[in-house]
Every structure is written in C-alpha cells, then in structure tokens.
Amino acid sequence: MIEIQTLTKSFGDLLVWEDVTFRIDDGETVAIIGRSGCGKSVLLKHINALLKPDSGRVIIDGKDIHALDYVDQRRLRQKFGILFQGSALFDSINTFENVAFPLRYFTDKSEEEITETVMRSLSYVNLEEAAGKETSELSGGMRKRVGLARAIVLQPSYIMYDEPTSGLDPQTADEINELIIGMSETLDITSIVITHDMHSVLEVADKVAFLDQQKLSWFGTVEDMRKSDHRELQAFITASEYQIKL
C-alpha cells in the first residue's frame, strides 16, 4: 500500500503542488491526471524518492521512503518498476540486455535462468522476436513494451507508468492499455498511471487523482468521476476527445 501524506514541492519560487494526500491500496490501478506541466511526473518521482519533497511523507508498505537512508531507499525502490515516458532504454546495449540488466546485478541467476526470465518478460509484452535487436531499431511502441518488460523483470509489487500512451498511434496505445490491464490482473501488481489520455484512464484505472491549481483537486473512483460535478475535472474531461464515452 502507498500512502501519500501532505506532500508539498516547489522548485525555487515555483510551487508545483501542496498538501497532496491520497492512498493507493494493493492491487489497485490509480491514474494521476491533469494538464501538462501540473506536476504529474514530479509526483511520480516523489513516490519512489527520485525527488525529495519540501515536506510531507510517502509511506510504502509502512515505511516512509524519504526518511530511509540511501541504502534502504534503494532496497525499497526495487519493489517498483517504472515505465518512463521516453522508455529510458540503455542505448549502449541491445533489447535482451536491457531486460536482463537488473537481473545481472541484483540476482544470482545463472545465464540460463536469466535467458529464461528475460524471454518470459518479453513474452508478456509480445516481443520475444525483438530480443536480439538494438534499441535504435525499435519503434516507439516497441520501446514502451521493452521498457515494460524491463520494469517487470524483477517481479515488482508496484509499477508506475509515466505517460505510457503518449506519442503512440491509437492502435498501439490500445495495445499498451491492454498490457497495463494484463499486468495488473496476471501479475497482481499495484499500478500508478500518469496520463492526460482519458481513453487510457477509462480503460485501465480503478481510481483517479486529479491535479489542478497546485493541489490534488479531486480523488475518487472512475465511477464517481463520471458523476462528479467538480467543475475543473469536468472541464478537463470535456476537453478530451473521448467525452462521448463518459
């Protein structure tokens, strides 16, 4: 379980958000939505302590990640897999090695076991055939899928997706959404999805956190979101091309 308690962050004089508080229960998929530049990715990077808050706490499985020393923080981070916006694949190594990378450093697996685990991860994202390819040969959608295979290879408890469908064509975006749902159901992973794609929210999320006007403006289930009369939230949804689905 992840509890975010009164989290506040500024960069110099620029307040990103303040007093952000919400909870993500095990097995849930929570979508964090909001306009570009509202601090969604910044919030994501606070959850696994890639950034430090000005104040507030992030409690993961009972431990405040920001209060831990660096070694314990790193240990706790291994419970997370992250799919970064640009996939963040290491361009000096090929697809197979990208997925194998955490296994080589954090497990005692033999080469045979590593190959088996990597291929299993790649099969989850339907990319076994791309194992030998250089990352520069992969399309945008393939990069996202390889990033996802790498994120799940250590069998994390939590996966965070930073704009998983941005820059993809609708069909590939749908494939990624299906993968996110598949990950939650098959691997029983708790997921946090950063997005401004309402189609993706409706497809994958159980709950929604809406960041607006430098605070957590609204938090609730997708069902509640449909019925909500929150003005800014409705304006955000209305602006989406998928309004009709609501």
Next chain:
Amino acid sequence: MNALKELGNYSSLLYQALRSSTEFSTYRKNLFQELVKVGYDSVPIIVLVGIFTGSVMTLQSAYQLESAFIPLSTIGAIVSESILIELAAVISSLVLAGKVGARVATELGTMRVSEQIDALESMGFNSVSFLVVPRVLAGILMFPVLYIVAAIFGIGGGIAAGYFSGTVPPSDFLQGARMYFYPWNVVFGFVKMFVFGFIITSVSCYKGYYARGGAEGVGKSTTNATVLSCIFVLLADFVLAALLL
C-alpha cells in the same frame, strides 16, 4: 553566488563518488570498459600529439639557437626536458579534455535527459557508483600511462625531426637529453597527469550528470565540461609548478 552553488554541487558529487567507491561490484565491469575507452582508445591521438609536439619543438629550437657558440646537444636537452616537464602532460591533457571530457559529458548528459539515470536509480542502482566512479578512476589511472606514450613519441618525434631536417644529429640530441635528465621531472609529469586526469573526468562527469533540457542542454554541458576542464588544467598546472618545482 552561482559559482558557489556549482562548487557545492560538484563537491557533493565527489563526496558521493568517494563514499560509493567501495561498491566495487557495481562498477567493476564499467571500470574495465572505461580503462579501454580512456586509455587504449586515446593512444592514437596521443601518439600524434607527441610526435608533432616533439618535431615542432626541435625545429623551432634549432632555428632559434642557430649559433656556433651553442652546442647542438642543447636542443636535445631543451626539447626532452620541455616534453617531460610540461608539454607531454599539458598538451596531451588539453587534447584529452576534448576527447575524453566531451565523451564523458555527452554520455552522462544524454543518459540524464533521456531519464536513463532515473531508470538506474529507480531499479535500485547507485548511479554515482555505476557511472561516475569508474570514469574518474579510469582518468586517474590511464592519464599517467598516456603521459609515458606522449613523452616517448614526443622525444622520438624530436629526434626524427632533427635527423630528417639535418639540424640535429640523433647522437647530439640524445647526449643533451641524457645530460639534463632528472628523474624528478618524470615524477612531476606523473603527478600532473594524475591531477589532470582527475580534473577532466570529474568535471565532465559533473557537467553531464547534472545536464538539463534536451539536446541543447547536453550540448551546453559538453561545451562547459571541455572549457572548464581546460581552464582548471591550466590553473592546476600553475599551482603544481609553484608547489613542486
């Protein structure tokens, strides 16, 4: 104020690197790769720098010291001593600031702006140990080796230039070189390269590690890394000369 902040961040990165230098298993593989990239891959350019520095120095010394009262061996003494004390270290380092420093800053800068460093951290890696420590260690270890290469080819280039131009016979050149050879000068050259290797790799790591803002940011950090490395190499050269000579 900004310079103080930069100095603070640089010191903090060095402190983190020092603390994480004990995590040998994290950076072992990268260290061997970096030793090859910093050392072996730089040999051709250092050979070239050495040969031309020695050759030009010999031809210019022969031109300036053309006198019946000055023995030709003086040219060998001047060229070899200049190469051992100053030129093999400083000119090589300025060239390496471009070759090694720019590569290091670009690699780390690109990794930063494409979130590869965040990806490493999020997996539980100590990114400083994984990326910075092996690069700085490779600089410290390989720059003195490159000094030997530069010195050998510099003096060799001087001998060849003197011979082929007909200005200084090799025997006179070597006689002068031997007459004024002090082992301390070689030690001094090693100390310099040790310091310059540290400066170039650590400054470049710092600039790359904290790069911001996409391709333009990486370009800016690479330029800053190269320029700052050159400035600090020249400053350190002066300080070391004042302290050790």
